[in-house]
Amino acid sequence: MEKDAKIYIAGHRGMVGSAIHRKLIASGFSNFVLRTSAELDLRNQQAVANFFATEKPDYVFLAAAKVGGILANNTFRADFLYENLAIQNNVIHQSYVQGVKKLLFLGSSCIYPKLAPQPIKEEYLLTGLLEPTNEPYAIAKIAGIKLCEAYHAQYGCNFISVMPTNLYGYNDNYHPEHSHVLPALIRRFHEAKMANLPTVEIWGSGTPKREFLFADDLAHACLFLMEKYDEPQLINIGTGQDLSVKDLALLIKDIVGYQGDLRFDSSKPDGTPRKLMDVSNVQALGWHHTTSLHEGIRMAYEDFLARPIN
Template identity: 60%
Template sequence: MNKNTKIYIAGHRGMVGAAVWRALESKGYKNLIGKTSAELDLRNQQAVSDFYQEEQPEVVIDAAAKVGGILANNDFPYQFLMENMLIQNNLIDGAFKVGIEKFIFLGSSCIYPKFAPQPLKEEYLLTDSLEPTNEWYALAKITGVKACQAIRKQYNKEYVSLMPTNLYGSFDNFDLQSSHVLPAMLRKFHEAKINNHSEVTLWGSGTPMREFLFVDDMAAAVIYALENNLPEYLYNIGTGKDIKIKELAETIQKVTGHQGKILWDASKPDGTPRKLMDVSKMKEIGWRYSTELEDGIQKTYQWFLENIDNIKEVRLT
């Protein structure tokens, strides 16, 4: 891999794709390709095929997906299943057909069974039923993992899947109707703070355990996979440490400076009781995270404050 290698980053304007783009640029990669959804509809097989034929990228990093939290997954199951399958199938199959040798597929820890033993090992994939609140997204991602595995097995190409834990950071989605737990909390605490430190009501009991990875660390893992030949088809990406949602709320409250009460609405779902990743495979081949949770939340909050006007305009219209 050299600095002039032509690399296509699908989803380059999303949180993960943008972080990967920044990280590649900072390392001196000069030949990066990105297309907005208006320029290239990844759900359109012919459009993706034409793009590959025209641009001829040497590497594809698939950070494109329709994403959302519990509420969005529950309300739009068909879209989360079908749109994600269309996006990834077009990208994977199109890359294979034009002879692209290296493909990095990004997924999510939700591919693992709801009650899988903890921490989650790669071999637990497809050993039991999924968490119902996000099974549609998970099923789509599982098919992507398996498609890459099949190409790797049958054609010996470097198609690898990286499954991150819960990600957060710059360019996150802070829309309270569709965001994940950490950015949603950050926004709630900030708005409560500027509203005379009013009470903050959060979903569930606060007892589930969650692991969080700063998105710049995820980008570093992608670059590691880009610059090295990974011997297996699937790798977990995370910190290997988790925290109770209640403790997460208290940390975010501290970072934002909110001084009001926290109320828990136990009538709302908790989701999976625990999702801790076993990240030993990545550690064994030489990669580990570098950003601790509170430091990452501080960086995310700073970005949120610097971009709050744009966030409101983009996310809430």
């Protein structure tokens, strides 16, 4: 990307979008066009069309989405499907209409089958049934991937799709019911520490294994791929390392400094048994993560402490 190119980051105030913004600034880019959700409703087709026609960005990072953990995904199924489809359709189509040089679409590891072989290769997409609790979100993201592929095939658009593993970091969502597992545990352990509670409840059995990537590492991968990857095939982004939810909880407990015990509620859903990404393709291009899980959680906890939490 040219240093003076006009760059639109959709979702620039979210965890991923803000990390991409920081990375681009640090790399010498300065010509950004940014809109909050209050200023531009990406679900509104005409509003998005007007925005692209007026601003005509050169490059687009599509990091805007309706996101949440197991409970939110399973509760607001219609919202997750409709809103994410609308956001993607509008931004991707207008990027084609207005001749955007390159677009990067951010998906999610939940696009893969629930029982996919491990580690998960990109070609496992659409080879099995999805995890039921987040199926609507996953289907929306799969549609976004296929939309980028279709515009590439039919119109020659340089639209790429990247699939990050589970993310955490600065500006994460710590909502007590709608957050993902890692930020949810940070909040739960912190509140238990402050209240001197004897136990902390963990959803599920603690046996599922998960992989976690610091959002600023993802941002580096996004810039790296925007400059070095032009293939229509989706590409995984992750660490290639995972751990059980129980071990994650013990790690967060240690970093937060909580002294009580853990209690696992097996009546709550576990979700997919394991989700480890095969990251050999992105590593072959020369990208590797740099933030260890312990260091990343420490930085995320410091960010949690520095911000007002609702």
